[in-house]
Amino acid sequence: MTVGTGGYVVERQELETFLTLAEELHFGRTAERLLLSQARVSQTLKKLERRIGAPLFERTSRVVRMSPLGRQLYEDLAPLHARMEAAVARAKDTARGVDGELNVGFLGSGAGTLTAPILAMFRERCPHVEVRMRETQFQDPLGALRGGDVDLLFTCLPVEEPDLTVGPVVINEPRMLAMPLGHPLAGRTSVSLEELAGETFFGVVNGAPAYWWDFHVPPRTPSGREIHRGRAVASFQELMTLVATGQGISPVVASVEKYYARPDVTFVPLRDVPSADVALIHRTAGVGARAEAFIRAVEDAIAANGGPAPY
Incomplete structure (x- = not known):
């Protein structure tokens, strides 16, 4: 694949090396993505810079940055490259x-x-x-x-x-805490997981990996205090019904508030947990x-x- 740029044809390897380095800003990661050596990445970039006539990156021993010219070239080439790749993929799909x-x-x-x-x-x-x-x-x-x-x-x-x-x-997604209306934590601007020792979360019906449920519904606070697990649930609708009827509270992803909202359940942003x-x-x-x-x-x-x- 080649791209013409004012009389100069950018070869596929030059194009992919430049675009990948622009995304990674790291020669090692660029080499890994392209399955090349770092020396080959550097040589390809220097060849492209020589033929264009100016540096495309500003690089020191610690950092790699795009030059203003490099940024301009990336903004011009990236959409074109994406369209070309998509066109080739569509052609392959049609041919098959x-x-x-x-x-x-x-x-x-x-x-x-x-x-x-x-x-x-x-x-x-x-x-x-x-x-x-x-x-x-x-x-x-x-x-x-x-x-x-x-x-x-x-x-x-x-x-x-x-x-x-x-x-x-x-x-x-950020994480939220679902709770019934009238819960003591309702109306807070945010809640820390550390505050939830002594509250009741929910278990899960057998089938989900333990590590998966533990990530989404932690069994302990960050300091190691236990969070009680009550009834096991099998679906979002079941979970929300149990929350609404005061049988426990639960960490959920933020989209649950949008897609599973109900008038008897409220949500508060949850701190101390990674996004999902x-x-x-x-x-x-x-x-x-x-x-x-x-x-x-x-x-x-x-x-x-x-x-x-x-x-």
């Missing part, structure tokens, strides 16, 4: 005759606000593939993917399973042409959005 049915699982709000752009992009590229969205529950968040009921899955991280591969992150990511997961054993095309659509929708959606 990608068609049939693709089952995509989702937990909670799925890809959130990126869901519609992802589906629109995929349908434009693969008009003969029918996408079926299938909801999963946190009683067994990975079972549908493992069992082959879905080909791909949007679900909350962490996922640390050798038979499953974590793909692109689509959402980054939602990613696209697939079986490590491999994916077919339909799933590959969908993964590319997800990656391109994320790039067009400027990165993962807030939620």
Whole structure:
């Protein structure tokens, strides 16, 4: 692949090296992404700079920055490169005759606000593939993917399973505390997890990995004080009903307030806990042409959005 720039043709390796270094601002990480040596990355960049006639990066022993010219070139080339890559991907999909049915699982709000752009992009590229969205529950968040009921899955991280591969992150969400109206903590501007020793959270019906539930519903405060776990739950709707009826409170991702709101439950921002990511997961054993095309659509929708959606 080449790109013409005022009489000079940028070769594919020069283009990819420049764009990757502009994103990473680190020669080592750039080399890892491109499967090249750092020396080759440096040589390719110097060749490009010599032919353009000015430095594209300002580099010292500690830091790498784009020069004003480099920033200008990146802003000009990055959208063009993305369009070219998308065009090639669409051509490949058309040539392979990608068609049939693709089952995509989702937990909670799925890809959130990126869901519609992802589906629109995929349908434009693969008009003969029918996408079926299938909801999963946190009683067994990975079972549908493992069992082959879905080909791909949007679900909350962490996922640390050798038979499953974590793909692109689509959402980054802050955490909230769901509680019934009238709870002593209701109306606070925020709540610390450390304050919740003695409160009752919920367990989960067998099926979710213990580390996964512990991340989302911690069993202890940061100082190690125990947080009691009450009834086991299987779905968001069940969780919200138990919260509303005063049987406990629960950490949730912020999108729950938007997509599962009810008048008898209120939410307060929760401190002392990391934000939560939602990613696209697939079986490590491999994916077919339909799933590959969908993964590319997800990656391109994320790039067009400027990165993962807030939620």
